[in-house]
Amino acid sequence: MALAIKVNGTMQSVDVDNDAPLLWVLRDALGLAGTKFGCGVAQCGACTVFVDGKPMRSCTLPISALGTREVTTIEGVSGREAEAVQQAWIARDVPQCGYCQSGQVMSAVALLKQIKQPSDRDIDLAMNGNVCRCATYARIRAAIHDAARALEG
Amino acid sequence: MMRAQAFLAAGVAAVTVLVAAAVAQTTRQPTAKDLRPVPSFQNIADQQARSIALFEEAGKVLQHARCVNCHPATERPLQSDAMRPHQPLVVRGADGHGVPGMTCNTCHHAANFDAARVPGHPQWHLAPASMAWEGRTLGEICAQIKDPNRNGGKDMAALLHHMAEDTLVGWGWAPGPGREPAPGTQAAFGGLLRAWADAGAHCPPS
Numbered sequence: 001m002a003l004a005i006k007v008n009g010t011m012q013s014v015d016v017d018n019d020a021p022l023l024w025v026l027r028d029a030l031g032l033a034g035t036k037f038g039c040g041v042a043q044c045g046a047c048t049v050f051v052d053g054k055p056m057r058s059c060t061l062p063i064s065a066l067g068t069r070e071v072t073t074i075e076g077v078s079g080r081e082a083e084a085v086q087q088a089w090i091a092r093d094v095p096q097c098g099y100c101q102s103g104q105v106m107s108a109v110a111l112l113k114q115i116k117q118p119s120d121r122d123i124d125l126a127m128n129g130n131v132c133r134c135a136t137y138a139r140i141r142a143a144i145h146d147a148a149r150a151l152e153g
Numbered sequence: 154m155m156r157a158q159a160f161l162a163a164g165v166a167a168v169t170v171l172v173a174a175a176v177a178q179t180t181r182q183p184t185a186k187d188l189r190p191v192p193s194f195q196n197i198a199d200q201q202a203r204s205i206a207l208f209e210e211a212g213k214v215l216q217h218a219r220c221v222n223c224h225p226a227t228e229r230p231l232q233s234d235a236m237r238p239h240q241p242l243v244v245r246g247a248d249g250h251g252v253p254g255m256t257c258n259t260c261h262h263a264a265n266f267d268a269a270r271v272p273g274h275p276q277w278h279l280a281p282a283s284m285a286w287e288g289r290t291l292g293e294i295c296a297q298i299k300d301p302n303r304n305g306g307k308d309m310a311a312l313l314h315h316m317a318e319d320t321l322v323g324w325g326w327a328p329g330p331g332r333e334p335a336p337g338t339q340a341a342f343g344g345l346l347r348a349w350a351d352a353g354a355h356c357p358p359s
Contacts, residue, residue, distance in 0.1 A: 019268070021266075021268075040269055041269040041270065041271060042260035042269060042271050043240065043241065048259075054256070054258070054259075055254065055255075055259050056258070056259055056260075056262075057259060057260045059269065060260060060262060060266045060269045060271045061262050061266075062262075062266060065262055065263055065264065107254055107255075110253075110254050111253060111254035114253035114254065115253050115254075122252070122253070122254075125242070125243075125244060125252045125254070125255055126252060126253060126254025126255050127254070127255075128241050128242050128255070129241040129242075129243070129255055129259065129260070131241075
């Protein structure tokens with residue numbers, strides 16, 4: 001099925017099966033490999049992207065259900081929150097193996113767009129669907145607090 | 154000759170199986186997965202007793218995992234036929250749709266995604282805390298759903314419409330592979346509750 005989808009601000013034409021998960025359309029059809037496959041059943045968060053600005057697990061969203069909604073991936077995420085998260089991630093040396101980090105970053109940016117000064121509980125509830133096999137959770141939480149402070153200043 | 158007899162025997166056996174299946178279909182006894190039809194309650198002369206019996210039959214649905222999982226006692230939904238705590242941890246949030254950064258539709262999309270066994274519906278969300286059914290008796294659930302202060306301000310007509318017509322409620326009968334559907338059909342469930350209301354909407358004593 002030929003489809004036109006908007007990804008990172010650009011219209012793209014793809015020819016994929018109706019039920020192909022968005023994740024694989026991004027990775028295989030468009031070569032946007034920053035979004036990772038972790039579990040395939042929405043349990044780990046590695047495949048998190050924005051759909052119309054809201055975080056979604058792309059591994060369980062069939063491309064036929066996307067409609068006209070716009071997709072933002074780790075390659076295209078931008079704005080004050082994204083920059084603050086990026087700087088905080090670098091300063092804290094957050095990633096270890098790094099596999100889950102694109103999903104972690106997308107969820108962190110989404111949280112800061114909605115809650116400017118999140119509490120530990122806000123962070124835990126927003127981020128606990130993003131699993132990290134290196135258990136970098138303490139650094140992730142600290143970096144989100146750092147990013148929030150930077151956005152405040 | 155031997156070959157013809159073998160074919161004949163096989164044919165007879167096949168017909169026997171088909172006839173037996175057809176008989177089984179027409180004489181099948183109701184199971185726990187069915188709902189008794191409303192007319193079968195007409196022999197209960199006492200109106201209050203009939204109303205309670207109708208509600209108890211509808212209670213097979215109300216207390217089924219497909220319903221209770223999203224009417225949990227805590228802020229965390231349940232999942233699976235075994236009604237285990239939802240993984241990952243998610244919570245009801247202010248509007249029943251989760252919290253910033255982790256809403257229901259972060260993972261649950263507009264329809265079931267069977268390849269990953271992730272259920273979906275456009276309005277996927279939790280019932281309000283005032284409508285928690287987990288661990289409650291049918292009598293307690295009955296009192297809850299009749300109380301506009303706890304049921305989202307619904308009068309009886311709105312309540313019956315919600316039960317019989319709401320498509321998120323209807324998901325309980327089309328949950329996708331790996332999940333047992335609620336008993337009967339949504340139409341039969343709605344019919345039981347309508348008859349319960351017509352008979353006075355009486356609640357079981359406990």
